[in-house]
Amino acid sequence: MEVIQEIKKRVYSFGDREADGNATMKNLLGGKGANLAEMSKIGIPVPPGFTITTEVCTEYNKLGQEATVNLIREEVRESVKRIGEIMGADFGSSSNPLLISVRSGARVSMPGMMDTVLNLGLNDVTVEALAKLTGNDRFAWDSYRRFVQMYGGVVMGMKPESKEEIDPFEAIMEEIKEDKGIELDTDLTTEDLKTLVFRFKEAITKRTGNTLPQDPWEQLWGAVIAVFNSWNGDRAVYYRTMNGYPADWGTAVNVQAMVYGNMGENSGTGVCFTRDAGTGENVFNGEYLINAQGEDVVAGVRTPQQITKLGSERWAELAQVTEEVRRETYPSLEEIMPSIYKELFEIQRRLEIHYRNMQDMEFTIQNGKLWILQTRDGKRTGAAMVKIAMDMLKERLINEQEALLRVEPVKLDELLHPIFDLTALKSATAIAQGLPASPGAATGQIVFHSDEVEKFKHAILVRVETSPEDLEGMHRAKGILTARGGMTSHAAVVARGMGKCCISGAGALKINYKTRTMVIDGREFHEGDWISLNGSTGNIYEGKIATKEPELTGEFAEIMKLSDKYRTLKIRTNADTPADALVGRNFGAQGIGLTRTEHMFFEVDRIKAMREMILASSTKGRKRALDKLLPMQRSDFEGIFEAMDGTAVTIRLLDPPLHEFVPHQLAHQKELAEDLHVSLEMVKAKVADLEEFNPMLGHRGCRLGITYPEITEMQTRAIIEAAINVSEKGVQMKPEIMVPLVGTIEEFRAQKEVIDKTAELVFAERNTKVEYKVGTMIEIPRAALIADQIANEAQFFSFGTNDLTQMTYGYSRDDAGKFMPIYLDKNILKADPFETIDQKGVGTLMRIGVGRGREVNPWLKIGICGEHGGDPASIEFCNQLGMDYVSCSPFRVPIARISAAQAAIKAQARNS
Template sequence: MEIAIETKKRVYRFGDKSADGNSTMKNLLGGKGANLAEMSALGIPVPPGFTITTEVCTEYNALGQETVLGMIKEEVEDAVNNIARIMGTEYGNVDNPLLISVRSGARVSMPGMMDTVLNLGLNDEVVHGLVAKTNNERFAWDSYRRFIQMYGGVVLGMKPESKEDIDPFEEIMEHLKEKRQIELDTQFTVQDLKDLVYDFKDAVKKRTGHDFPSDPWEQLWGAVIAVFNSWNGDRAVYYRNMHGYPAEWGTAVNVQAMVYGNMGDNSGTGVCFTRDAGTGENVFNGEYLINAQGEDVVAGVRTPQQITKLGSQRWAELAMVEEADRAQNYPSLEELMPQMYQELFAHQATLEAHYKDMQDMEFTIQDGKMWILQTRNGKRTGAAMVKIAVDLYKEGSIDEAEALLRIEPNKLDELLHPVFDPKAIKRAHIIAQGLPASPGAATGQLVFFADEAKKFRNTILTRIETSPEDLEGMNLAKGILTARGGMTSHAAVVARGMGKCCISGAGALKIDYKNRTLTVEGKEYHEGDWISLNGSTGNIIEGKVATIEPVLSGEFAELMAMADKYAKMEVRTNADSPKDAKVARNFGAKGIGLTRTEHMFFEVDRIKAMREMILADTVKGRRQALGDLLPMQREDFEGIFEAMDGLPVTIRLLDPPLHEFVPHQLATQKELAEDMHISLQAVKNKVAELQEFNPMLGHRGCRLGNTYPEITEMQTRAIIEAALNLKAKGIASKPEIMVPLIGTVKEFLEQERIIRSTADEVFEAYGDRVEYLVGTMIEIPRAALLADQIAEHADFFSFGTNDLTQMAFGYSRDDAGKFLPIYLEKGLLIVDPFEVLDQEGVGQLVQMGTERGRKTKPQLKVGICGEHGGEPSSVEFCHRMGMNYVSCSPFRVPIARVAAAQAAIKANMVH
């Protein structure tokens, strides 16, 4: 693809209470750059800087490094000089140096997924100028060693060569710590830091074959290119795919003047949240470190202290630290630097009020001056998401519609998962305590490396600290446990974004990667041992702990009530049993959109009768076997109708091919032959006869009912008798009988004839009637094309988008796993069409079927019952099509309810 090189603005400045951009420009400036510009214009103390736009990243990927650097060179140099002017310094000047940071900034928050480099501009000469300027030799050399370490890893590729290896720079530092018999980086002397600088540079030369770059401009361009490259790094690509973010977005690059939290005991750095990211409570909270740089907090290298006194006391309780000891050794920022705390508190209040959402902020205190480095809408758990949205509505910050739009529907899934049984918790053996970084309950087997998270079915990824490289393993694991880090560490922030249970900062854990062991107070646990994590309390528990279903109330119930006020479509459920029907009804389902009758035949007492029916050679023999099945089917339908009590229930007649019901194992075939008093060969012959080359397109659906009308008769009788039996008990039923897989009008008419004549027989026998509908599932493209003709006879349409997707794409859902991941990786498909409805292709068939059907019958009831019925973007599409309902699995009903409300709100905003 050829991209024209336009003359346009590619660099946007901010700082000194002014800015070229604002928070509405996230697509161009990235989230970080847009918010830095906005904060600067608000008068928040932001270090001056500039943003290279996301469009430049796209140009870089298309045109290459040399062309793009030439395009932005002049603008970048002018912008660097502007930073120097504001700060009263000069980039590369030995006596009055400007040092800068280079950070990524996608339009959405991707914590830790891309690269950052701090302290650019340092070299062997500038470090001495920094010493003279600050009169702080330790600070200058500490900044220099940090710069080489970070630049070496990010730009020069100095990463560990295998998972058992440690970072080459960390290895050098560990050797020095052992030699000096110290534990913390802050215990290094000035001479230690000087030695580390030169040892680091030697390591770079040895690994790369080149000297560490000393030219500040070479350093800057190297860092900019590294950020652009990190957009397509493994962890960023994985994160994008996980969240469905397009590769075309690109990342911005943010360059800022450095401010320093490592200038001594009057300096520090931290991360804070305007509300609790785990629970959603309206409590200002966060963590900080004295004499540190920002990466120290999120990397979890040192376990940080709490910002507020209240938070410090809570932390002390969890860590089992006495209050007197806590106040002495772990003071809050509120206690240690009250003036800085008050400034920070005022800024957080300003920013939340301005953005009308919970903010995640980074700050640095440099020698008693407060700087705000970043703000963004904070990552939060599903529970916090709901509470914050509802609370902001109650506080008057946002209206109901905005509260609903703040919800990520899929994230509600977190609230529907089991929690630990309180009775089992009372008996549990707690082996250690950490910080409750992300709530939830997780039980799994210990693994110590991210790439082994799928080693067992359920795993707990256990690390000293996590890094962005661990992302895939964190996603696969049931829970995450770290020995270091706080509530704002990488593990905590990413886990909350994923909705994963996480405990961080469990200092009592001794983790040995080499031997794959976890030791707690002398007891050793090995890879594969079971542990449980209570992410709400920070308790680490030995073995498995039983769970129970969650109770949904409070803000969640309020949110659901809001959703129902706005939604135009109803949400039904796909349920094959009374139990599933009750669960869905408790979640707010307004009926059943799909009951799959074949699922009822697989139980032990029923499969035998089903097989006898299949093996029967005569209609009489089939009717006899179906007669045994009739009371069982009737009982099932009575249970489902009773659970739904007055709500509509759509029942699909038998759909799968008969070969799915016959035994394929020799032992089971022998057993069936003995039960039926026929030969084993007769059973084998029938199994072979039923085998099909392409069962998906074979003898199934309405084709079975039209070949063996006695099957349709039995199922109709069971449905109508069940409804009449319940009517006699005063329980209303609304059966909707659905004919599957029709491709011609005559197929439907033949099934409808059987259904209605059978129902009339039952009504006559009972001397009573119930209202019922006969409709069809539109799942073959030809049915969508002939929808106007089918609608002359059908009472309703339900789109079966699973099969419609298979037939429209020509993909077998059972076999697509062999190539779909490759297609997604190569960008041949943007999303899996079996997970997200293909609106461009399959959607046209749905639209055509709906419009043609309603042209014939304007009041035709239309719904969707494929897996897409619970996927938010697909629900929005169904709203645009004017459907009456979507149907989805029970646990996705709340998700679909919110998605339906959001679709209605968005449509209203457009109009």
């Protein structure tokens, strides 16, 4: 039976003030394609072209090359013909050739992660036609050289074979430049460029066994397929995984008429931002190069110049260059092409107002005419993200809800890391200066190769310039330093997107990858040496510099206050010490959702008493040891209660198996035997007795308190006495005592009886009372299923989503790392369930638990206290379930606050 192929539109045209698509179609056309269509419609000068949809990428991954090309062949041919009609040229013509670019375009910005080919359509014949048409031989051969280099690398696989080897094309170019005694690409003559083309093609054939295609259509299909393949390239996969982007999104392919910035001194190319991507300051900024193509700006081969006079002056100040030298050597676009600058300024203003967001634009000037190649919502640092959102709110470009939704919660983490201590900074020795490409502070040991960053816990990746292949190393490094490149280089853009401290264009650095050395003013630094980077000023310092904790001030404080206006979920923190509690409270925590009492037992003076309790052979012996622990626990609770005055504090009773507290090495067992005046054999026997085949499902949680009720008695007494003590000082505190690992109502009743009996005993002894609650952690699937029974007697539920996930999946959280990356790579799981709640499985149990619990106890307080409490997607799910609060680590409290506000806004939008 003949298969009838579904007829649907797979290719969308744009340009000449018309377009098939618009800005709302990013899922289908990718961000770049959707914005090119939108700009065409509103009259922005965009080179004409077309977009092959993201759906075709998905089809390609299923059908393969031949079937996919057959699907789109006719649409592509018609669209190429339309470009030629608009540009007055013909693709493949030997006399008047149309040249095109082929670029990727995912629905989200993935800078440098996928592939691009420029000047496509050039061959040994059309290069001569281009030279004749333009009257510019050098331009034509420079364009051909670029095409051979890009097509050879992207489509034909001409990549370095080892990390010590530089790009094979760059090696050839450097050899010719050295022979000629020149430094810049622009100094190459037409004959030099012809030699490069010949040697490039020769190198391709030698390494790959294939020749560079001369047929423009073969070139086009090769480039389209290469872009589709790059969606599943190593660097794109890593970037997707890092940001949580699904693999099935696919990428669009954008084919566009070439416009040239390398036609001479009245041509150029650049990248610009409507606001400062590093600080958020409302200042138009960017970089450009005369007589260059776009890749030159971001690749860092030539140091670009600033677009605005203000930016140029700032750069001169950072580079310690006089104003006279600056004007002569590094003039701004505003100064040398004032009319072009004025047009560009007006366009950037129009685009920011139209999109109501900070824009990142690419442009080309061809013989004095300005073309806009792309616009997109600009990548920005966490600080810039917050400032831009609040500034645009004040400028009435967006409303309060939009300002909150503009914030990526996880990027707030950048604002919560330590910064350099100003006192320590004053005494630090600056060794070089670069461009402040991405703000922040970083201290670490020098590493020169991306795949070796993990050699050191704190590493600074030092490169001549970075490329997309360096992505994983950049992600793992504490900071990034490059000798070449500007504020829009690959290193700068990617670092800002990651929130990494980065300094680029530090020209004083002489880097040798083979010897693993960096020389600055004759002084040699080696791999492993410590340096410090100030990404806000561009200063590079020798050695380590002390840091201090950040503060919640300025726009950060403003947006947090705004988030509190909209969220309905309360935000608590997980804290085991008064110091942690105070950090959480300073970041806005409204209580403590989890205090793990076992963490209080591991200090030297306490672990001895704990071990004495464990080794005791009678109840009397255990109580004697617990009496030693009582004042220590009570003191801890008093400190936490004082830090959290006026809020609720949930304290979990002892949870882990006892074997975690005893020594397992013979030497330490001998020490313990000597300390407790018992035999080594007795210690070894007890340790062996505590050994379990599956301790996480063994003798732990409430099972300990039921077996040894004296443990629950001691902990309850410590909690209640601490609450009474602080209340006598005027501190308002209502402790919540949480029974862990309950799976039956009988377990909960048994522990609650001990807690209530002990509390009444303390009240009688002290002749006073304090309010307290008793509840449980829902972390066993059965507890969720019998939540109605438990809720009849419990006063609160706290979902322990870490263990609930372990038990629902049957995965050990500690061992899942052995297979989880493979599961994610093979798409067996869409996301790591220990990072974001599995809403279909674990979430169903939570929904059942909340529903059944509230059915019998409408006033039941419910929250979560697992690591998911700081995950935006999990917080939105908790909001949907109608929980009262989420609890997370202290430094994630701001992330949770903004996430809860966003969840409430989205819920309101759905219900309206």
